[in-house]
Amino acid sequence: MGKKKEKREKKAGKRMNKKQLTDLLMDFFQAKGNENVTLKKIFEQLHLTTHPLKMLCMDILADLKEEDYINETERHVYHLHQRGVEMTGRFVRKSNGKNSFIPDDGGDPIFIAERNSAHAMNNDRVRIAYFARRRGRAAEGEVLEILERANDTFVGTLEVTKGYAFLLTENRTLANDIFIPKDKLKGGKTGDKAVVKIIEWPDKAKNPIGQVMDILGRAGENNTEMHAILAEFGLPYSYPKNVEAAADKIPDEIPAEEIARREDFRAVTTFTIDPKDAKDFDDALSIRSLGNGLWEVGVHIADVTYYVKEGTVIDKEAERRATSVYLVDRTIPMLPERLCNLLCSLRPDEEKLAYSVIFTLNDKAEVRASRIVHTIIKSDRRFTYEEAQQVIETGEGDYKFELLELDRLAKQLREKRFANGALEFERIEVKFEIDEKGKPLRVYFKESKDANKLVEEFMLLANRTVAETIGKVPKGKKAKIFPYRIHELPDPSKLDNLAQFIGRFGYKLRTAGSQTDLSKSINRLLKDVKGKKEENLIETVSIRAMQKARYSVHNIGHYGLGFDYYTHFTSPIRRYPDMMVHRLLTKYLDEHGRTVSEKKYEALCEHSSDMEQLAANAERASVKYKQVEFMQEHVGQTYDGVISGVTEWGLYVELNENKCEGMIPIRDLDDDYYEYDEKNYCLRGRRKKHVYSLGDALTVQVARANLEKKQLDFALVD
Template identity: 70%
Template sequence: MSKSKEKKAGKRLTKHVLVDKLNGFFSLRPDEVFSLKAISAALHLTTHPLKRMCFDILEEMVSDAFLKRISSNEYQLNTQGAVMTGIFQRKSNGKNVFIPEDGGEPIMIAERNSAHALNNDKVKIGFFARRRNHTPEGEVIEILQRADATFVGTLKIDKYYAFLLTENRTLANDIFIPKGKLKGGQNGDKAIAKIIDWPEDAKNPIGQVIDVLGKTGENNAEMHAILAEYGLPYVYPAAVEKAAEKLTREITQQDITEREDFRNVTTFTIDPKDAKDFDDALSIRKLASGSWEVGVHIADVTHYVKESTIIDKEAYKRATSVYLVDRTVPMLPESLCNVLCSLRPNEEKLTFSVIFVMNDKAEVLHHRIVHTIIKSDRRFCYEEAQEIIETGKGDYAEEVLELNKLARILRKNRMANGAIDFQRVEMKFDINEEGKPIGVYFKESKEANQLIEEFMLLANRTVAESVGKASHAKKAKVFPYRIHDVPEMSKLEDLNTFINKFGYKIRTSGSKGEVAKSLNRLMSDVRNKKEQELIETVTLRTMQKARYSVYNIGHYGLAFDFYTHFTSPIRRYPDMMVHRLLTRYLGGGRTVSADKYEELCEHCSDMEQIAANAERDSIKYKMVEYMSERIGQVYDGTISGVTEWGIYVEIDENKCEGMVPVHCLSDDYYVFDDKNYCLVGRRHKNKYSLGDAVKIKVVRADLVKKQLDFDLVNDEKSLMAPAAL
């Protein structure tokens, strides 16, 4: 072929035509690997522009998962997972996804291709290889295992039929309930239902009521509904409670002989005023050497709760106590957590302890980890201990003040080593006997809280180091750690961009310690400034989530190379795991299976997150309930969140948060700028940015959705703000 003819041919071979050629080429050779050179030769691509266009298309096909890259310039048809197994995740907006069990990228499943699979069902799908400009899609071809899913809602019962009007975020459809499957439920009752069938041609699944919680709007019914929505238990199994009550309360002479005796050493607990489960106590005495012996004594739960017993299985299933606004849903039966194991004053208790010998500079000269017996002399609440710290007067003032002096030094050293100092103010509700919120107050961490925190951190770190810091000749034994990864650089850069608007800056690169110290400087610089809470919130969002794992990477936020959870076995299952393994290893026992304990850790991390979500929902519910009596009132607020669908505003006075929907910003068409946390008007360029001060009116309180709706009032940026019309 002459050069002129070749050029004409090159012009005729458009990108669209070449895409079709490449599709056909690879589809006919699904098992073969081809280099760019071989593809160019096979398709007669002899000019540089054609080869360049071919390379660009191949890269797009790799990005679209139609091809997979074998090496830097070799490609093969992506046939992996033509049929795949994994977990189906249902979304109420119809944008369902499939999560492959091999950990691959999520795949979209349109509602028409879902075969009525439910959230977390194990399914088999057919995978349609993604084509250019299309997201990957699949079709459910078999439901392998139904998730044990239940749905919470309100019963609507008519003469001939009944429905459960669902509140679940993963199911857009209400559930049809046959009249014989109502389990005594009445119209307007809050209930839990299970789907028993979903015929192929039916819009609504068919279900049966498995429990009636009470009337919608009643406090108990609503709190139980929040727990049930997350699959959390709201009653304790009678068989487990019975087993707990049968446990012996007697402390035998053998128990005492096998333990170090601290019954005559000054010991006390410091906890919230409404606490009943006292996990930890502190003892202190001065030694002849002039040093201080400080004991961190933790309830010896695993002395009573043996592995694989009915109590242990229930504790593992729950993995954590859940703290809703008006109640605690305990991990252990109340006879254990509030009586037998709780370190109540003037009662002899079995404990697992870390005993420190410290000098006046809070340097640990040596420590030991031992089983002990204690007798607490006094139960302090934080407010009582704080008063002693501030006035120097009260019961055991000398001991409290000495512990606080040591804790101050520990804290100062920890911060100097790069620990990140988040001092968050916590919103709390005053609740009356009916569970109704009648007021809001704010809980701040003071020195009494920090005293306990520092000694618990020291004990947790020491326990982790005792197992994790193996000698060079030995491999560390398997152990559950509390780990916290470094923030992603991209998130740090976004944070830096945001805080620049307020005149602050942080390091986004460098060593872990350097970045942490710059974050600490930021926390210090914003303290008592009007933007403090906002910047602290955005900084917190930048952080990774802490979790449990046997694979230690250290704890970034605390600046510890080794950290675990040892100090709260009454309310956290990982602490029970740590107690058992520590006892085993101190007795010379062999290491355990890493795979088994990693699985336990993953379960505990998952349950911790679920519990946190339920706790947040209970706060949201009470927030909406509290503000429902304040419809029409006007408040000063601060923009606390910005999304494409609206702006979230936190009321300055009480920290209740609601949303101004974007369609209410009627003076312009607003576009979401995710990099700068703002909505920008297309015509007038008005901005609503994170941290802006605004005035709002409360217009709606939706208890079902746990959502407050606000309007903007007298906003300088918008003459047509709805509330001003």
């Protein structure tokens, strides 16, 4: 046996080149950490038994020493040069052990092996030592200290045994289940979904130790799963009782002196247009003819800040949440229900306080004048989008004269907006019809029709007007601090990639020129692909080239809308930035008030942007959950679809019939070895050169529907 082994090693020895042995030695020193290692020990432990291999090893050791990767503490005794530069930044944990560190200064990510992670969690702020490294080798470091924990709570399913329990998580950033001592279980049983907080992670322990903070219910029950999605993203799933109690104390009556202070629109035709399941009516529209081809259009927004004063418990809770969250089957409101669905909601036939932008428009929808005023209104009718659409299409029904006039003006506003360089993305929204238990019965698509566009156009006009009122100041004067909704130009490298990608389909795109030139070029592209089989694909790739809109007090304009000034004013029931805008607008217009702290408001803008992103992620997760639940009934069935995403671990496919998305794992593409080409959004077979590209049509079979992981697996049908 010994001779055989030696033979095998000699054979292996002949095959090992300099690069392979260099990698082996570097891994060896990393594993040894602080230990001093003799040359003899290196030969032994790496099985370097042949003379050529030993000579090659000594050459490499000399190189590593020269490059400061190792120190020679005495003749033929080596030691990893452990401490390099110390840096602070963010730790990114991956369940496959490929953790990384993102430096504060925005430099390249640095690889952190699991053994060097000090059990840092995803997004923790950490201090690391940056190892001296070899050229051409990935940068590597070791966590020295965890400065600030980002998240120490996890959601999963309990598995309880006689003496202890584990939380089994589906979190992609945590490779290990969480150990829970029996006395920290809070009555949880096997199969319960729970929220668990990590209380310690001992150095030598494989698993972190946690305690149950909350039991959400039985895994698989709709309510439990929706709460679990919220908890997973750190979003609240219940409303604090003390905040609801504070809302209950707010009187219904509007004092006479408050009415006297406001412009009275109660006698002007006014209505709301909202989704059929909406209860929180944020905005209403009024219209009346002023004669001589002029129209007065009022955009009336719920006056939330009349009821919610700055610094109160209700305000602090709204600030913390920053947004309402819309899951598939429920709304998790930013404000207590009494405020959002009752006091502030612009319900029909009830007198309501509003903050309004009143426009005078001519027949060509040109704004002749505008003013921003506190008003009292009384909505005459609550339209659903479908009802308003019916009136627009047939020319018959309640308030047909007003609706048709608003529609005519909105269409002109829209046309001008696109002529000025606004982008025209129209994405199909997937909706579910669900029964009283939350079970999805059917999938349908929500399209934006004229009634939706009518409301959108006047909201955009109001938001823009408010932003210009504060932001547009005479030359030489400084604008006051104000929250804007900003949207940067696309990343130039992403735009180049997009241009190259669409070139394969025979389309062209400008990547240089003015903002308007770029927008017009993208719009032309979107028009050209309309109705073509690659429409969805090119829209998806184009959207990925765009930046995300966000909030900031530093105005740079809104590229997607083609506006130099834009803010959010029209949804204060469901967005905190709109409440900030209402308060500052009142302060600046009424009192000619002094400007506010830039630092404070930028921090609030950042928080609002972060919470908006979390809410969007939770909303997507709830849609994904319902898609998997819906497709459970269809395992084994065959569907046509298109490749909607390409990653190194497989292909995402979206089914044409219901827009449900699933994955074909790369391991199942077993006819070849497939490599991921990030630039061209494809997987390419190494031997047969077969290519799977984004947008390709495929026929797939539903192989598995894993609700726990919110994951659909498809199999390719030849």
